[in-house]
Amino acid sequence: MRVERELMRGAGPVAVLKLLERREMYGYELIEALSKRSDGVLAMGQSTLYPMLYNLEAKGFIESTERTAPSGRERKYYRLTRSGRTQLAEQTGQWLAIVRAMQSLGILPGPTAGWEAAS
Amino acid sequence: MSAAALQPEPHRSSLAARVLHTPLTELLCGHVAPAFDALQMVAAAGLPPTLTELTCGVIRRTRLWRREKLEVARELLAHFQDGLAAGATADDLAASFGDPAQAAKLIRRAKRRNRPVLWKALRLTRRTIGALVLFMLIVYAVQAIRIFTQRPNIARNFAAEWNAAPLAVPESQRAWPVYREAALALGKWPVSRANMTLRPGGADWPALVKFVDENARSVELFRQAAAMPKLAWVLNTQLQDEDARLINRGYTSPPASAPAQPAVQVPAFVMFLMPPLPVLRDGTRLLTIDAYRAAETNDPGRADADILAILQMADHARETRVLIGDLVAAALSSRTCDLLGTLLHDHPQLFSPEQLVAIAHRLAAVGNGSLRVRFDSERAMFEDILQRFYTDDGHGDGLPRPELLCIASVVDGQSRDNSPFGGAFAKLLFPAASTVMAGRRDLYAAFRDCIDRSEAVADLPLWECPPQDTGDETVIAMRASPLTRLHYWPLSILMPAFGNAGRIAEYATQTRDATLTALALELYHRQHGDYPSSLDALTPQWLPKVPPDRYDGRPIKYRLVDGQPLLYSVGVDRKDDGGRLPDVSSLGPDAPNRAAQANRLARDWQPPPDPSRPPAKPLPDGDWILWPPVE
Numbered sequence: 001m002r003v004e005r006e007l008m009r010g011a012g013p014v015a016v017l018k019l020l021e022r023r024e025m026y027g028y029e030l031i032e033a034l035s036k037r038s039d040g041v042l043a044m045g046q047s048t049l050y051p052m053l054y055n056l057e058a059k060g061f062i063e064s065t066e067r068t069a070p071s072g073r074e075r076k077y078y079r080l081t082r083s084g085r086t087q088l089a090e091q092t093g094q095w096l097a098i099v100r101a102m103q104s105l106g107i108l109p110g111p112t113a114g115w116e117a118a119s
Numbered sequence: 120m121s122a123a124a125l126q127p128e129p130h131r132s133s134l135a136a137r138v139l140h141t142p143l144t145e146l147l148c149g150h151v152a153p154a155f156d157a158l159q160m161v162a163a164a165g166l167p168p169t170l171t172e173l174t175c176g177v178i179r180r181t182r183l184w185r186r187e188k189l190e191v192a193r194e195l196l197a198h199f200q201d202g203l204a205a206g207a208t209a210d211d212l213a214a215s216f217g218d219p220a221q222a223a224k225l226i227r228r229a230k231r232r233n234r235p236v237l238w239k240a241l242r243l244t245r246r247t248i249g250a251l252v253l254f255m256l257i258v259y260a261v262q263a264i265r266i267f268t269q270r271p272n273i274a275r276n277f278a279a280e281w282n283a284a285p286l287a288v289p290e291s292q293r294a295w296p297v298y299r300e301a302a303l304a305l306g307k308w309p310v311s312r313a314n315m316t317l318r319p320g321g322a323d324w325p326a327l328v329k330f331v332d333e334n335a336r337s338v339e340l341f342r343q344a345a346a347m348p349k350l351a352w353v354l355n356t357q358l359q360d361e362d363a364r365l366i367n368r369g370y371t372s373p374p375a376s377a378p379a380q381p382a383v384q385v386p387a388f389v390m391f392l393m394p395p396l397p398v399l400r401d402g403t404r405l406l407t408i409d410a411y412r413a414a415e416t417n418d419p420g421r422a423d424a425d426i427l428a429i430l431q432m433a434d435h436a437r438e439t440r441v442l443i444g445d446l447v448a449a450a451l452s453s454r455t456c457d458l459l460g461t462l463l464h465d466h467p468q469l470f471s472p473e474q475l476v477a478i479a480h481r482l483a484a485v486g487n488g489s490l491r492v493r494f495d496s497e498r499a500m501f502e503d504i505l506q507r508f509y510t511d512d513g514h515g516d517g518l519p520r521p522e523l524l525c526i527a528s529v530v531d532g533q534s535r536d537n538s539p540f541g542g543a544f545a546k547l548l549f550p551a552a553s554t555v556m557a558g559r560r561d562l563y564a565a566f567r568d569c570i571d572r573s574e575a576v577a578d579l580p581l582w583e584c585p586p587q588d589t590g591d592e593t594v595i596a597m598r599a600s601p602l603t604r605l606h607y608w609p610l611s612i613l614m615p616a617f618g619n620a621g622r623i624a625e626y627a628t629q630t631r632d633a634t635l636t637a638l639a640l641e642l643y644h645r646q647h648g649d650y651p652s653s654l655d656a657l658t659p660q661w662l663p664k665v666p667p668d669r670y671d672g673r674p675i676k677y678r679l680v681d682g683q684p685l686l687y688s689v690g691v692d693r694k695d696d697g698g699r700l701p702d703v704s705s706l707g708p709d710a711p712n713r714a715a716q717a718n719r720l721a722r723d724w725q726p727p728p729d730p731s732r733p734p735a736k737p738l739p740d741g742d743w744i745l746w747p748p749v750e
Contacts, residue, residue, distance in 0.1 A: 027194060028201035031215075046198055047217025047225065050191070054229030066193070071204065075197045076190075 008044070012052055013061075014091040015042050017084055020062060024079035026069075027053065053078060061087050157185070157192035167209035170199045173219060180223030187230050255551070263550035266518050269510035277388045277499045278354055281440070285351040293351035294344040294435060295395060299361055301340030302370060302398040305405070306333060312400075317407045317454070318461060319415065331408045338409050341402035345428035350435035356390040370394045370401075388496075388503035389613075396447045399436050403429045403451050407458050414466045422462065423474050426481075429455045433485045441496035446620060449490050449627035455482065456634035457748065463641055464747045472642055479638045482631060490627045492620045494574045501566050504609065509559040517559035521549040523609060555605050566610055569593045570617070577621025581629075582672040582693075584622075586726035591618040622724045625669050632666035633686045633745030636675060640684050650684050653677070676742070683747070690721035690743035700749070701741030717741065718749045 019025060019033050027049060035043035044052075056062045061084035069075045080088070102108040161174045174195045178188050202212045216222065285293075308315075309326040316323060331338060358366065365371050371394035406425040413421035433451035436444045459478065462469055470478065510517035524545045557565065573590030597603055597611040604611045636654065639661035644650055651657060654665045654677045665674040668688045678685045678698050687698045700717040703710070710716065721743040728738065 026197065026201070028198045028205070031198075032205075045215050045217030045222075046195065047219065047222030050194060050198075051222070051225030051229040054226065054233060058229065058232035073197055073200055074193055075201075076194050 008042070008048075011042060012044060012048065013056060014088065014095065016049075016052060016056065017061060017080060017088040017091070020078055020080045021085070021088060024065075024077040026075040026077050030078070056084070060084075157188040160189065161192050161196060164196050164200075166196065166199055166203075169209045169213050173213050173216060174199070177219045177223045177226070180220060181227045181230070183227055183230050191226055191230070258554060259550050262518075262554055266510070266520065266550055266553060269518065271507055271509060271517075271520060272511035273506050274511075275502070275506060277503045278391075281388075281499065282353050285349070285353050288349040288351040292348050294347035295350055295352050296361075297340055297344035297347065298350070298395065298398050298402065299365065301337045301344060302368065302401060303361070303364055304334070304340060305337040305401065306330065312404070315404065317404060317411075317458075319411050327408050328412060331405060331412060334405065338405055341406060342424060342428045345402070345431040345435070350395060350438045352395045352439060354391045356387060356392065358392060358394070362394065365394045365398070370397045387507060388500045393439065393441065393443065395439065396436060396444060399432045399447060399451070403432055403454055407454060410458055410462070414462050414469050417469070419469050419471065419474060423470060423478065426455060426459065426478055429458075430481045430485055437486050440493065442492055442494060442620060445490075445492040446623055448486060449492070449624050452482070452485050452490060453627045453630045456630045459634050460637060460746055460748045463637055467641065472645060475638050475642055479635055483635055485631070490624045490631065492577055492624045494570055494577075494617070497570060501610070501613065502563075504613070505559055505563055508609075511559075515560050515563075519553050519556050519559075521546045524549065552605060555602065556608055557606055562607065562610055565593075565597075565607060566614070569610075569614060573617035573621075577617060577624070579621070580667070580672065581622070581625045581669040581724060582667075584724065586729065591616040625724075626722060629669040629688060629743075630745065633675060636662060636666060636677075636686055637684070637746040650679055650682070652679070670743070675745070685744070686746040688722075688743040688745060690739065690741060691723060691725050692721075692738040692740055693727055694740075696740065696742045698744065699741050700744060701739035714749045718744050
């Protein structure tokens, strides 16, 4: 299923922040993880991911480090900052509110326990 | 685009390209290592051509700084290498990349967000300046269209209105042709007019007497002209025929070249030439010297004729109805009073009682009894400027026209470069300057406010004059800065400070009143053999009433000193000092005309002392002596 661009613009950053919550990741890894963990719903190409990463970095939600990987390649690893965590919490709250609203309208089936647990 | 086209270009291997892509720190150490060449790095990475082409294309399109391109290149390279290592094909990776153009645009935007604050501030400044320039260009264009597409509307012919009266005078009664003949017949003065002392006894007196004798024809012509009922000077912007000869005689400046303007067949009021006034001044100089000569040779008839002629000239000057004409008339009246006062003092028996009475009546009748200055010409001049140099929206408002810049050159004959905008680019800059300049309605309102205040103050006697002429203050405020000068252009250059005009008329009035009183005293003395103890004794037979002291509003001051009358005003200190002149010892013992200088100090108006604040400068402590003459 392909997500509308406007919806993706809202969902993409929070998804990236969520992925970086537990550990640092590099670009290709993020793309793979997004595609796999969202069953391809939130899959995005490089042309979308890297500008998004640079934007999140400009806002101070993530920071990057260049390191040489065990394979010998130079990679840029991204990790969440304190400000990024706060932002993630806020965004999650907003998404939950939207989901609840959708449920109450009958657009989404309830309950939302799984989402709450995930957050 | 082929992969080959995206390979590092040949020039990149040139020394210049290598230096260009070398970090500054390396360059400072003397190394040329093009570490910033992202395309070179991509080409050297060994990716399949599809991905090399894709990566180079994106990096080129980002148009980022070299270091930023390098960062993006590294990241994309790592990404593709990770993908290839994970088993994806080059085509798969290229297909999942997305739109390269969109990617480059988004990467550029995102990377620029990461740039330093200083760069962002500079960009904001640049954009703000750009927006301002654009805004100003738009305003300029709109203003230029409004200015250059609208036209003035010359609805009133002030010249025709002004000239209706002189043109109605029959040619046989017009004095101007005779005055002009007298002026053209006059030789060159032996002494500069500015330094001339028109009294016997001066160093130049013999030369002046000789000059008058040599110019007897001019003297006679001036008397004949003065005897005619009307001056009948027709205002114009050009001098024709005989009048044009006055230019070479220094009586008038050449006509100013008219600025380009529509409807030039209606002469502009501001460009009118006034040669009669300097001619009248020369005539009175001549007749004053002649009157002293007549007194010295005991020729009362000639002296009487000269005095009456000068007074008629004063009325001829007022007939022009221009402010400067009124000021000349006041000066001529005062000159006559000076002459009369000296003759009364030095030759008390020169005139018969009948002659003294006739002179007194004529002196009192100058200006129909009032020497006050009128501002009608200034109002007409400014209204004429507005209708010529402003557009007309039909509701009293309008925009300034570029020809307005030439006003200064028209008024004082100066170069157009003296305009506040400079000369060469004046027309080009005018739409921009006009956005700061007041519109027609606002400028007229400022003018009206200013001249109404000045006229109200000019009409007041000195004893009622307020400490400050608010009209003058407004003029000073208009000239306070280049911006205010421009805002009120041309009012800021055309509007003189009028405060002094009213005071000159007041000084002349006081001098005239004192001279009339002195004439009355002489007539009383001839009838009674001595002088009265009070001026009240002169009324009503010799004076209709005792004239006021212009500084305190009470009767003019009168004392007998050694049996001789002394007339004086309390002067600028508004305090009766018994007819004593101010002390002028500070001028030094060798200062010329010390008494006259002291008298002028006592005369010249200053605001009355304000009890609430210490005086900035002490007022001259003494009185203004009106009669006998102060030598």
